[in-house]
Amino acid sequence: FQSTVGENRWLQGHLIQLLTSYxxxxxxxxxxxxxxxxxxxxxxxxxxxxxxxxxxxxxEEATKADNYEESxxxxxxxxxxxxxxxxxxxxxxxxxxxxxxxxxxxxxVGIDMEWRPSFGMVGKPRVSLLQIAxxxxxxxxxxxxxxxxxxxxxxxxxxxxxIQMLYSDASITKLGYGMSGDLSNLAATWSALKDTDxxxxxxVDLLAVDKRVDVLSLEQSDEGRxxxxxxxxxxxxxxxxxxxxxxxxxxxxNWEKRPLREEQILYAASDAYCLxxxxxxxxxxxxxxxxxxxLTESLVGKESIKPKAKKELNKQETLSPSGQQCQGSRMEAxxxxxxxxxxxxxxxxxxxxxxxGRYLRCLGVDVRMLENGDDHRKAAEIARQEGRVILTSGxxxxxLQSQVAEGRCFSVNSSEKAKEQALQVLKHxxxxxxxxxxxxxxx
DNA sequence: AGGCGTGATTCCAAATTCTC
DNA sequence: GAGAATTTGGAATCACGCCT
Numbered sequence: 001f002q003s004t005v006g007e008n009r010w011l012q013g014h015l016i017q018l019l020t021s022y023x024x025x026x027x028x029x030x031x032x033x034x035x036x037x038x039x040x041x042x043x044x045x046x047x048x049x050x051x052x053x054x055x056x057x058x059x060e061e062a063t064k065a066d067n068y069e070e071s072x073x074x075x076x077x078x079x080x081x082x083x084x085x086x087x088x089x090x091x092x093x094x095x096x097x098x099x100x101x102x103x104x105x106x107x108x109v110g111i112d113m114e115w116r117p118s119f120g121m122v123g124k125p126r127v128s129l130l131q132i133a134x135x136x137x138x139x140x141x142x143x144x145x146x147x148x149x150x151x152x153x154x155x156x157x158x159x160x161x162x163i164q165m166l167y168s169d170a171s172i173t174k175l176g177y178g179m180s181g182d183l184s185n186l187a188a189t190w191s192a193l194k195d196t197d198x199x200x201x202x203x204v205d206l207l208a209v210d211k212r213v214d215v216l217s218l219e220q221s222d223e224g225r226x227x228x229x230x231x232x233x234x235x236x237x238x239x240x241x242x243x244x245x246x247x248x249x250x251x252x253x254n255w256e257k258r259p260l261r262e263e264q265i266l267y268a269a270s271d272a273y274c275l276x277x278x279x280x281x282x283x284x285x286x287x288x289x290x291x292x293x294x295l296t297e298s299l300v301g302k303e304s305i306k307p308k309a310k311k312e313l314n315k316q317e318t319l320s321p322s323g324q325q326c327q328g329s330r331m332e333a334x335x336x337x338x339x340x341x342x343x344x345x346x347x348x349x350x351x352x353x354x355x356x357g358r359y360l361r362c363l364g365v366d367v368r369m370l371e372n373g374d375d376h377r378k379a380a381e382i383a384r385q386e387g388r389v390i391l392t393s394g395x396x397x398x399x400l401q402s403q404v405a406e407g408r409c410f411s412v413n414s415s416e417k418a419k420e421q422a423l424q425v426l427k428h429x430x431x432x433x434x435x436x437x438x439x440x441x442x443x
Numbered sequence: 444a445g446g447c448g449t450g451a452t453t454c455c456a457a458a459t460t461c462t463c
Numbered sequence: 464g465a466g467a468a469t470t471t472g473g474a475a476t477c478a479c480g481c482c483t
Contacts, residue, residue: 117483119444125483178482181447185483207448207481233481252483354470445483452477461468 005035013041025049076247077238079270080277081136086269088260090142092149092158098139099162102132108173109134109166110275113182114255114268124188128255130163131272138269143189144256160192170201175275177234178207206275209282210237234271241278246270339432343440347425348382350392355418357391360425364437376400383408391425 005011012035019028020043029049032042039047079086089095102109110133115125130141150156163186166172176182183197210233231245239245250267260268346366349357357367368388370379376392380403383390390400390409397411410428412421426433 113483115483117444124446127483178447181482184446211449255483447482448480450477450479452475454475455473457471457473459468459470462466463464 009037009041012037016042016046020046026053029053075244077242077244077270077274079138079266079273081138081273083266085137086140086265087137088140088142088265090145090149092146092153092155095141095146095159095162098132098141101134101137102139103162103165103169103172105171107134107171108175108276108279110175110272110279111179111182112176112268112272112275113186114271115185116254116256117252124185127182127185127189129260129268130186131268132166133269133272133276135276138273140260140265140268142258145258147190157192160190163193164196164199167196167203168199168201172202173279174200174203175279176203176205176207177210177237177275179203179205204279206234206237206278210234234274237278238274241281242274246274339430342431342433342437345429345431346386346388347391348379348386348388350376350379350390352393353391353412353418353421356412356421356425359418359422361441362439363422363426363433364440365431366441377403380404389429 005015015035016028016032016037019031025045026049028046030053032046032050033053039050042050087094087098089098110131112131112133113127114129114131115127118125127143130143132139132141146159150159167174180197183193183200187194187196231239235246235248247267247270250261250264253261253264255264342360342364343366346368347357347360348368349360349370351370354369357369361367366388368382368386370376379390379392380400382388383404390404391412392400392409393412397409401409401411403409410425412424425431
């Protein structure tokens with residue numbers, strides 16, 4: 001039809017006529033719409049039908065948009081507090097009220113900041129919005145506006161003072177995600193806040209916590225559906241802990257422009273508020289998220305304590321057989337086969353693990369070491385030919401593990417010392433060393 | 444884009460071991 | 464015991480991911 005009728009108006013009109021008499025009005029209307037025929041050229045019944053069609057389309061569009069909005073609400077994290085409890089603060093008086101509520105002993109607040117994403121610009125961006133979330137209220141401080149007002153009123157110091165007080169008060173728990181970046185930008189916004197980060201007390205950075213959690217979440221998604229994980233960063237953490245990810249659409253929007261759009265306000269509020277919810281949930285049952293200690297361990301302040309505590313945790317994790325180190329081993333660990341003697345255990349050792357190799361040899365294990373120039377493939381080859389278990393670490397594990405049978409490749413923590421590594425291996429493969437095994441391979 | 448933090452990799456020189 | 468060879472661990476570098 002299309003090609004026959006072409007652009008010829010008369011033929012198009014005739015086609016509509018024919019369709020009206022031989023088919024139904026709806027079909028005729030559809031064709032009329034397709035040919036873009038003016039109303040005047042249509043029989044009135046067709047014109048009416050066309051009108052209906054238009055209305056129907058509008059309704060469909062609206063429904064579609066509605067569905068979109070709804071699905072958005074359904075699929076993303078939603079603020080559990082009413083919109084009226086999100087306060088956009090632009091005046092001094094409002095800010096005072098905010099302080100009174102925030103600066104309470106034992107208070108827990110979620111803090112986040114937004115600034116205008118800037119490319120090729122030198123220097124640090126100025127913070128445009130400071131979000132402070134309480135249990136049932138969120139305050140969005142319009143920093144540029146407040147700053148400007150303070151200058152007029154000659155009360156420049158008050159706002160930085162408040163922020164300083166908030167951060168230096170150890171009894172107020174400040175929750176953040178990647179706080180150091182926020183703080184350095186804040187310092188660039190106000191030179192008075194230059195050393196806020198140094199004086200900070202009672203800060204919990206959920207980014208540090210995130211690292212211990214996301215290993216487990218990866219494992220979970222592996223077993224569940226093999227789909228890729230589009231969420232990352234805070235959104236991933238929110239998804240893991242609270243079930244739904246964060247809608248990050250507004251992340252890179254212009255935070256300097258006023259007024260802020262409703263979506264921006266909701267985003268900013270959620271970003272800060274979700275920290276509270278995550279913290280609460282993680283504190284409630286740290287165990288179910290693989291956290292052995294309570295979150296206050298990640299307190300920023302004493303530089304020396306934080307990395308130490310983290311290392312300890314990492315050790316514990318890598319030593320546990322359920323870690324991600326050796327996927328094939330999970331079943332084995334569950335079955336717990338009868339202990340074997342070192343004589344029955346033979347391995348091929350990565351050349352990076354010579355220390356471990358020697359250690360195992362001393363204990364009577366049959367160890368083959370890779371030559372210095374050998375490729376990792378050789379390990380797989382030897383392992384197959386001689387029925388050895390591969391011991392390796394780091395990246396090579398990823399490739400080797402897939403080349404041998406399940407559980408026949410073990411990843412050693414290369415940051416451990418040889419002795420620890422050996423213990424790890426023996427424990428994993430349930431090798432029991434007796435006194436007579438020691439040096440049994442020496443001639 | 445730029446800054447920052449982290450984990451992996453590479454590099455280097457001191458320490459240790461080997462060889463004669 | 465001197466010099467060569469190897470081992471080793473930490474520093475420097477790299478790569479990546481996250482933040483706005």
